[in-house]
Amino acid sequence: MSIHRRERSAALIQAYIHMLKCPVCHRTMTMISRDNIQCSSRHSFDLAKQGYINFMTRFFKGNYDKRLFTAKRNILTQSAIYTPLIVLIRNWIEDYTTDSSQPLHILDAGAGEGTLLEQITQNTPAVGWGIDIAKEGIAMASSTYDQQVWFVGDLAYSPFAEGQLDVILNILSPSNYEEFGRITKPDGLIIKVIPRERYLMELRELLLPERQHHIDNREYVLDRFRNHHHFIESIPLTYTLPVTEVMVNSIIHMTPLSWHGTESAIASVQRSLSQITIDLEILVGKRR
Numbered sequence: 001m002s003i004h005r006r007e008r009s010a011a012l013i014q015a016y017i018h019m020l021k022c023p024v025c026h027r028t029m030t031m032i033s034r035d036n037i038q039c040s041s042r043h044s045f046d047l048a049k050q051g052y053i054n055f056m057t058r059f060f061k062g063n064y065d066k067r068l069f070t071a072k073r074n075i076l077t078q079s080a081i082y083t084p085l086i087v088l089i090r091n092w093i094e095d096y097t098t099d100s101s102q103p104l105h106i107l108d109a110g111a112g113e114g115t116l117l118e119q120i121t122q123n124t125p126a127v128g129w130g131i132d133i134a135k136e137g138i139a140m141a142s143s144t145y146d147q148q149v150w151f152v153g154d155l156a157y158s159p160f161a162e163g164q165l166d167v168i169l170n171i172l173s174p175s176n177y178e179e180f181g182r183i184t185k186p187d188g189l190i191i192k193v194i195p196r197e198r199y200l201m202e203l204r205e206l207l208l209p210e211r212q213h214h215i216d217n218r219e220y221v222l223d224r225f226r227n228h229h230h231f232i233e234s235i236p237l238t239y240t241l242p243v244t245e246v247m248v249n250s251i252i253h254m255t256p257l258s259w260h261g262t263e264s265a266i267a268s269v270q271r272s273l274s275q276i277t278i279d280l281e282i283l284v285g286k287r288r
Contacts, residue, residue, distance in 0.1 A: 005146050007034055016127065020159050021159060023153065023158065023159045029159075050139050054152040056133070063259065075254050085282070092191060093106065093126070096166075103127045104126040106126050107130075108128070109169065110132055112134070114141025114148065128148035131155070132152065168189070170193070177228035189284070195280060199280060203252070203273065203276060206272060231284075241276055
């Protein structure tokens with residue numbers, strides 16, 4: 001199975017190798033074999049057995065581990081918790097598409113374990129690209145979803161040549177707007193999703209009852225987004241869903257919130273969490 005995944009990834013990368021550049025020296029890339037790509041300066045990058053390429057140019061050890069990504073995968077595949085968001089993003093992308101003769105190239109910048117990109121691009125002619133600095137997430141993504149191209153990489157040194165991408169998704173994840181501007185096509189679409197005040201409020205109140213729960217950097221994020229893009233629209237999206245017994249543990253562990261909760265607080269969530277609020281803002285812009 002892993003051989004199939006690696007061959008599938010190699011075929012996808014070979015078809016679009018012209019879109020890539022070396023994150024070390026910025027030169028063009030060439031496919032050397034099904035297991036390896038190389039730039040004209042001979043910097044070499046291997047395809048892992050799961051099918052992803054590691055483009056990291058520095059050591060990174062983060063806190064995002066397999067437990068978090070597994071919890072997020074479970075929530076996204078076993079519930080409709082983010083379905084309204086996925087529908088909204090798909091509608092924006094469909095409205096943006098004008099030339100059906102060419103596939104749309106969509107990058108999820110901060111793709112994690114890959115399910116959002118899979119759900120957004122499934123049953124479409126789009127080519128999905130997923131990048132994340134967390135190797136655990138990308139390994140999980142490429143082990144499951146073989147219709148997309150998956151990279152471990154740093155957004156500040158992305159492996160794309162200039163002006164290659166039609167759409168960049170940046171969902172509840174840090175941004176690098178300078179790099180986004182470099183790698184998107186002229187008038188390329190950028191969709192950024194940020195949390196609002198009530199996002200996961202029931203979980204936050206049970207896990208961290210002593211903390212003040214304010215998400216107060218919205219204006220700063222909005223100003224930065226406007227400064228780097230032709231701003232199109234800001235769309236609020238708020239809804240509350242019931243939480244089933246099957247969902248509880250995955251909701252607890254799908255975000256870094258659980259890292260700060262005590263055992264008693266986690267037990268309280270398991271006993272008491274009956275609903276969860278999703279409160280998001282979708283910022284839509286185009287490359288300047």
